[in-house]
Amino acid sequence: xxxxxxxxxxxxxxxxxxxxxxxxxxxxxxxxxxxxxxxxxxxxxxxxxxxxxxxxxxxxxxxxxxxxxxxxxxxxxxxxxxxxxxxxxxxxxxxxxxxxxxxxxxxxxxxxxxxxxxxxxxxxxxxxxxxxxxxxxxxxxxxxxxxxxxxxxxxxxxxxxxxxxxxxxxxxxxxxxxxxxxxx
Amino acid sequence: xxxxxxxxxxxxxxxxxxxxxxxxxxxxxxxxxxxxxxxxxxxxxxxxxxxxxxxxxxxxxxxxxxxxxxxxxxxxxxxxxxxxxxxxxxxxxxxxxxxxxxxxxxxxxxxxxxxxxxxxxxxxxxxxxxxxxxxxxxxxxxxxxxxxxxxxxxxxxxxxxxxxxxxxxxxxxxxxxxxxxxxx
Numbered sequence: 102x103x104x105x106x107x108x109x110x111x112x113x114x115x116x117x118x119x120x121x122x123x124x125x126x127x128x129x130x131x132x133x134x135x136x137x138x139x140x141x142x143x144x145x146x147x148x149x150x151x152x153x154x155x156x157x158x159x160x161x162x163x164x165x166x167x168x169x170x171x172x173x174x175x176x177x178x179x180x181x182x183x184x185x186x187x188x189x190x191x192x193x194x195x196x197x198x199x200x201x202x203x204x205x206x207x208x209x210x211x212x213x214x215x216x217x218x219x220x221x222x223x224x225x226x227x228x229x230x231x232x233x234x235x236x237x238x239x240x241x242x243x244x245x246x247x248x249x250x251x252x253x254x255x256x257x258x259x260x261x262x263x264x265x266x267x268x269x270x271x272x273x274x275x276x277x278x279x280x281x282x283x284x285x
Numbered sequence: 286x287x288x289x290x291x292x293x294x295x296x297x298x299x300x301x302x303x304x305x306x307x308x309x310x311x312x313x314x315x316x317x318x319x320x321x322x323x324x325x326x327x328x329x330x331x332x333x334x335x336x337x338x339x340x341x342x343x344x345x346x347x348x349x350x351x352x353x354x355x356x357x358x359x360x361x362x363x364x365x366x367x368x369x370x371x372x373x374x375x376x377x378x379x380x381x382x383x384x385x386x387x388x389x390x391x392x393x394x395x396x397x398x399x400x401x402x403x404x405x406x407x408x409x410x411x412x413x414x415x416x417x418x419x420x421x422x423x424x425x426x427x428x429x430x431x432x433x434x435x436x437x438x439x440x441x442x443x444x445x446x447x448x449x450x451x452x453x454x455x456x457x458x459x460x461x462x463x464x465x466x467x468x469x
């Protein structure tokens with residue numbers, strides 16, 4: 102979904118949410134004034150669209166560069182990343198770690214504060230139920246941002262983590278740390 | 286170990302080797318003309334020296350920025366990264382994945398070719414035995430680079446993967462791909 106609105110409202114915090122994955126990384130930019138949030142931009146980085154013989158470094162390079170472009174263009178104030186569900190599969194965890202490392206570097210290279218939220222925290226914040234399903238998340242993300250239509254799943258998850266951060270930021274207020282980790 | 290020699294010899298390839306870790310990341314820069322290699326620089330990035338309440342994003346930021354500085358200052362032509370031993374512990378794999386993601390991003394942001402080598406390939410290339418121990422690696426790294434004294438383990442491993450790449454590059458010659466993955 103593309104909807105470029107560059108000018109930032111006064112007193113609004115612009116948040117970049119990221120749902121990292123080595124195959125598809127979702128990202129979403131919102132603005133929040135503490136009471137309501139508005140949609141700025143979102144999309145997916147499809148490293149799985151690269152040629153099949155492309156290795157991990159190139160995939161990470163794509164994720165890093167695209168997110169760097171998003172940061173440059175949309176100038177978020179803060180970044181929120183979905184915390185990883187640690188699977189029992191060490192190989193999958195490693196791949197996901199690579200993608201998250203690339204995503205976090207795109208944020209921290211410009212010293213943006215990065216917060217992490219577990220999937221459960223995100224669901225609790227958006228739907229009010231830590232065990233909510235994908236459809237419920239999508240429904241509430243569209244509703245909270247006043248959007249119509251549908252979002253790709255990773256894009257919706259990225260917007261959800263940004264919204265979760267917006268809600269949590271309001272609670273934490275001016276005491277917000279440069280780094281926070283929120284696990285329900 | 287610090288020994289700055291900036292000027293590059295003609296016909297030499299400058300290689301940055303990296304042994305990534307979320308606590309300590311070793312790096313080493315060598316130059317190879319195909320017959321012999323010389324030491325340029327090496328060191329460790331100690332993310333474990335940061336305050337105990339510092340989170341993963343800051344640690345990755347440190348790794349990313351320090352390696353970016355090394356790339357800027359020593360201008361390697363190619364980068365070699367030790368491939369991860371996938372442990373049965375998914376949590377450890379995830380942390381190591383984060384560190385490798387940050388290390389690889391520091392290289393690919395300037396479009397440097399990145400090659401990966403398994404620990405076994407590195408040991409085979411340096412000691413001639415894929416099951417060599419740390420002391421044997423250290424001994425041969427010092428000998429191949431004409432160094433005296435001792436190297437910290439991660440620094441030695443980083444120089445070892447750079448030397449492994451130098452040896453492999455000679456074999457592959459001009460057919461070297463922009464990305465290669467070498468697993469013994």
